[in-house]
Amino acid sequence: MIEKRQFYIDGTWVEPIEPNDLTVINPATEQPVAVISLGTAADVDKAVAAAQAAFDTWSQTSVEERAALLERVIAIYERRSGEMDEAIRLEMGAPIDFAREQQTPAGTGHLQATLEALRNHRFERPSPRGGSLLRHEPIGVCGLITPWNWPINQIAAKVAPALAAGCTMVLKPSEIAPLSALLFAEMLDEAGCPAGVFNLVNGDGPGVGAAMSSHPGIDMMSFTGSTRAGISVTQNAAETVKRVALELGGKSANLVFADADLETALRFSLGSCFSNTGQSCDAPTRLLVEQSVYEDAVALAGTIAAETRVGDPARPGDHVGPVISDLQYEKIQGHIERGIADGARLVAGGPGKPDGFETGYFVKPTVFADVTNEMSIARNEIFGPVLVMIPFETEDEAIAMANDTPYGLAAYLQTGDPERAKRVSRKLRAGSVYVNGASPDWDVPFGGYKQSGNGREYGEFGLEDFLELKAITG
Structure with missing residues (x-):
């Protein structure tokens, strides 16, 4: 001690x-x-x-x-x-x-x-x-x-x-x-x-x-x-x-357009959401995907989430650890249960602890699909390894949905079109916008709308x- x-x-x-x-x-x-x-x-x-x-x-x-x-x-x-x-x-x-x-x-x-x-x-x-x-x-x-x-x-x-x-x-x-x-x-x-x-x-x-x-x-x-x-x-x-x-706090949107490399975009998106066990205020927790590639993205997300390992923090390796406390664990479980009750499609994870982790505040990496932007799990900061997926039809709809939140800390954008990247990033109401997996630097301003x-x-x-x-x- x-x-x-x-x-x-x-x-x-x-x-x-x-x-x-x-x-x-x-x-x-x-x-x-x-x-x-x-x-x-x-x-x-x-x-x-x-x-x-x-x-x-x-x-x-x-x-x-x-x-x-x-x-x-x-x-x-x-x-x-x-x-x-x-x-x-x-x-x-x-x-x-x-x-x-x-x-x-x-x-x-x-x-x-x-x-x-x-x-x-x-x-x-x-x-x-x-x-x-x-x-x-x-x-x-x-x-x-x-x-x-x-x-x-x-x-x-x-x-x-x-x-x-x-x-x-x-x-x-x-x-x-x-x-x-x-x-x-x-x-x-x-x-x-x-x-x-x-x-x-x-x-x-x-x-x-x-x-x-x-x-x-x-x-x-x-x-x-x-x-x-x-x-x-x-x-x-x-x-x-x-x-x-x-x-x-934040509930950062991550816009994935059909012209992006889908697997690269999804691996970045889930990795960033689950990093630090989802306990980051700027985590990209709302994944908005263009309708034409939405079902492919959902299938990929399920596969990637299933591959995400949970492990003992004392052991070396690329895995996620527990959340900080019993209180946080219970809050996250409540959000997961609410998402299921509200009719979101559970793609990966879900309630309870991962197999083999009866001790410790471990949470299953969880993905919900068919979420609407009005659902509780899309409005509230969960602060755990929980991703919500929402389809969109047009660029304008994606921007409106991304900005329809009380938060504005960060936003993310995945596209193969440089002009779209410029156009959309300027319309997103957030203090930081990360394009195609870019990472922040220590001399770039950090803060929110x-x-x-x-x-x-x-x-x-x-x-x-x-x-x-x-x-x-x-």
């Missing part, structure tokens, strides 16, 4: 003001792997006070000083990457090869992209007509709340630009997947991050998250998580009129989220 009850405040590991133990469960074994303590508003007050005290000095550091810190963090992160792989495997059940090849490298990617953005950013420039100086300055003390599904990805995507901007911060990682965050705090400490610049308080949303978002000493909240929780953060932050940046959030992360765009703009005239 790993004991990690302390918080990182003002450059040192400290005991919680009121101990409140929480057991961290390995979702593959359903067994305890660690114990942390949940913080309170009093712990938040202590962390905010440390961040406020450190801000005057850190905000005045040079670009070179901040870049040097990021360089040291990158070197330590790469040296200790094996520890990060293991932490992510234990806390969220990510298969060890997936953790090593996808989850952990995301941290390096964000740190390096932020370092590049910092070195290239113009913190001062003349106004367009001259006569004034435009100056970017750090916004202040930042509250960072990160999720469990891509833990170090979202931590690095917030901490790195906050550091680069000259902000100080308080981080609340997910309480059910806190090990990667605690390890990252060790790395920042080893890198010589000045006391009070980075602080970490474990806790849940009602106890620590709400205290952060409503705290008068916090100047900005950056939150990644569910739309429901994002609304709560925004409401709590309204009293102090602080900036709020949100990256929330509508109820998928506001603001943009990654690279220079993430850096700008943590900066205020001042005009000096005269």
Whole structure:
């Protein structure tokens, strides 16, 4: 059992003001792997006070000083990457090869992209007509709340630009997947991050998250998580009129036209949907297929889903692991049952656990066909390995159906016609559009339209989220 009850405040590991133990469960074994303590508003007050005290000095550091810190963090992160792989495997059940090849490298990617953005950013420039100086300055003390599904990805995507901007911060990682965050705090400490610049308080949303978002000493909240929780953060932050940046849920459409290479498109589509056991906010979970190739696509999807292996995260190989918790497992089962009840055709998977996995929160990779865009499984974010397939007749119908959602985080498009790719991608109401299996880069903006959030992360765009703009005239 790993004991990690302390918080990182003002450059040192400290005991919680009121101990409140929480057991961290390995979702593959359903067994305890660690114990942390949940913080309170009093712990938040202590962390905010440390961040406020450190801000005057850190905000005045040079670009070179901040870049040097990021360089040291990158070197330590790469040296200790094996520890990060293991932490992510234990806390969220990510298969060890997936953790090593996808989850952990995301941290390096964000740190390096932020370092590049910092070195290239113009913190001062003349106004367009001259006569004034435009100056970017750090916004202040930042509250960072990160999720469990891509833990170090979202931590690095917030901490790195906050550091680069000259902000100080308080981080609340997910309480059910806190090990990667605690390890990252060790790395920042080893890198010589000045006391009070980075602080970490474990806790849940009602106890620590709400205290952060409503705290008068916090100047900005950056939150990644569910739309429901994002609304709560925004409401709590309204009293102090602080900036709020949100990256929330999604129900991303994936348009497959008849002129695409069907097998390539389907293998990409199912692989992307089932990757990370479906626990990605931008996963392409609504597969819209042109009617003339729809039945062929359904048959292919059934075959590919049946080939998708579920496996023990501790074992090497290309397989999907469990979902994060018993609560998530039950929610996903409810969605699957609802899809069946609503008349969708079950092509693969279905209720219950895969054969041989009585222990652990494992879900069958599931495909539904003959779904309508009005069904619950097409409207709601399931956050598990569940794909819904919907036919369309025309390009305009596909675009309208793709945009008929409260979300707008990402969209996907598979076509053999470059002109159609340009035309359709411009009409899709989403923050990111991926054409023919393209992958995002760490310096491309990430964020959503509508109820998928506001603001943009990654690279220079993430850096700008943590900066205020001042005009000096005269």
